[in-house]
Amino acid sequence: MKMAANLRPAGRLEVPVPAAGLTTSRAPFIEQARARGELYIEQPYEQYSEENHQVWRSLFQRMGPRWERYANRHFLAGVRALCLNPERVPRLEDVNRFLSPLTGFRARAVSGYVPAFVFFDCLRNREFPTTITVRPPAQLDYLPEPDIFHDIAGHVPMHTDPQFAAALARFGECAHTAAERVAGIAGAHERLQILTSIIQAMARFFWFTIEFGLMREGGGLRAYGSGLLSSFGELEHALASPSVQRYPLRIEWAINQSFAIDRYQPLLFIVDSFDHLFRQVDELEAWMRQGKLDHVAPGEPEISEADLASFLRNAAVHAGPADTLLPNTH
Numbered sequence: 382m383k384m385a386a387n388l389r390p391a392g393r394l395e396v397p398v399p400a401a402g403l404t405t406s407r408a409p410f411i412e413q414a415r416a417r418g419e420l421y422i423e424q425p426y427e428q429y430s431e432e433n434h435q436v437w438r439s440l441f442q443r444m445g446p447r448w449e450r451y452a453n454r455h456f457l458a459g460v461r462a463l464c465l466n467p468e469r470v471p472r473l474e475d476v477n478r479f480l481s482p483l484t485g486f487r488a489r490a491v492s493g494y495v496p497a498f499v500f501f502d503c504l505r506n507r508e509f510p511t512t513i514t515v516r517p518p519a520q521l522d523y524l525p526e527p528d529i530f531h532d533i534a535g536h537v538p539m540h541t542d543p544q545f546a547a548a549l550a551r552f553g554e555c556a557h558t559a560a561e562r563v564a565g566i567a568g569a570h571e572r573l574q575i576l577t578s579i580i581q582a583m584a585r586f587f588w589f590t591i592e593f594g595l596m597r598e599g600g601g602l603r604a605y606g607s608g609l610l611s612s613f614g615e616l617e618h619a620l621a622s623p624s625v626q627r628y629p630l631r632i633e634w635a636i637n638q639s640f641a642i643d644r645y646q647p648l649l650f651i652v653d654s655f656d657h658l659f660r661q662v663d664e665l666e667a668w669m670r671q672g673k674l675d676h677v678a679p680g681e682p683e684i685s686e687a688d689l690a691s692f693l694r695n696a697a698v699h700a701g702p703a704d705t706l707l708p709n710t711h
């Protein structure tokens with residue numbers, strides 16, 4: 382008699398198989414998705430290990446008092462609106478259930494790096510590419526790449542605020558303006574040089590606002606940048622240390638300023654409100670159209686070929702056949 386392979390002998394205790402874990406740089410699920418070229422993925426929630434949940438719990442619990450002290454009031458309202466569970470890694474579908482009705486934004490799981498144009502275009506569509514891995518327990522304080530704590534606990538509460546969401550989506554629109562602008566440049570060399578400069582300007586603006594921005598509130602300063610809001614050490618340093626330079630946001634300073642990602646930021650920029658931020662994004666786009674972003678100061682961040690190609694692919698839509706604009710990558 383043939384026995385079905387999945388029948389277990391009666392009376393044997395089932396030993397639960399520990400989840401493989403979705404730990405940053407150690408997640409086979411993510412590696413496999415990348416190997417298949419899949420950018421957008423599902424969040425395989427059952428794969429989070431107890432260690433992953435413990436890391437989320439530790440990060441969330443210790444941030445609570447710092448958020449109360451240093452985060453802007455829109456962020457604090459956002460954390461409450463999202464009903465994030467301090468004990469367990471969030472499910473993106475739960476987050477979106479609370480987030481989408483507020484501003485139309487939704488978190489969308491990705492397998493890793495998203496080329497610049499694709500990333501900005503997602504923002505335009507009110508989608509936020511979201512990392513689903515959790516940092517290892519030995520790296521609670523600093524991780525060079527984003528993880529789910531940075532993305533969901535640092536960024537997404539801001540997306541519940543209509544004014545902030547509008548500024549972010551408006552910023553995403555600027556990527557199309559950039560693609561349109563470089564489509565009109567005839568020489569391939571000049572086009573690449575100008576595109577590199579424009580992406581650098583956009584990346585720097587994003588860094589000094591969305592990632593590390595400060596805002597005036599109640600006669601003092603509060604953080605709205607997600608790099609600050611997801612960092613236990615840097616959030617306090619950014620607002621309390623006398624060694625940090627804090628200046629009103631000026632586009633010409635932000636777009637010409639290099640930054641290093643592996644240390645606390647020595648220079649931060651302040652906006653008055655998210656309406657002010659929105660107007661600055663408008664201004665950034667106007668500068669882009671006027672050619673004022675064409676030659677920003679060289680330096681960080683480095684713009685990759687994948688970033689350039691992502692913009693050129695869209696520029697080709699404005700210019701005509703793709704092969705007239707795309708660099709030869711063969």
Ligand SMILES: [Fe+2]
Nearest residue numbers: 527592607608
């Ligand atoms: Fe970020």
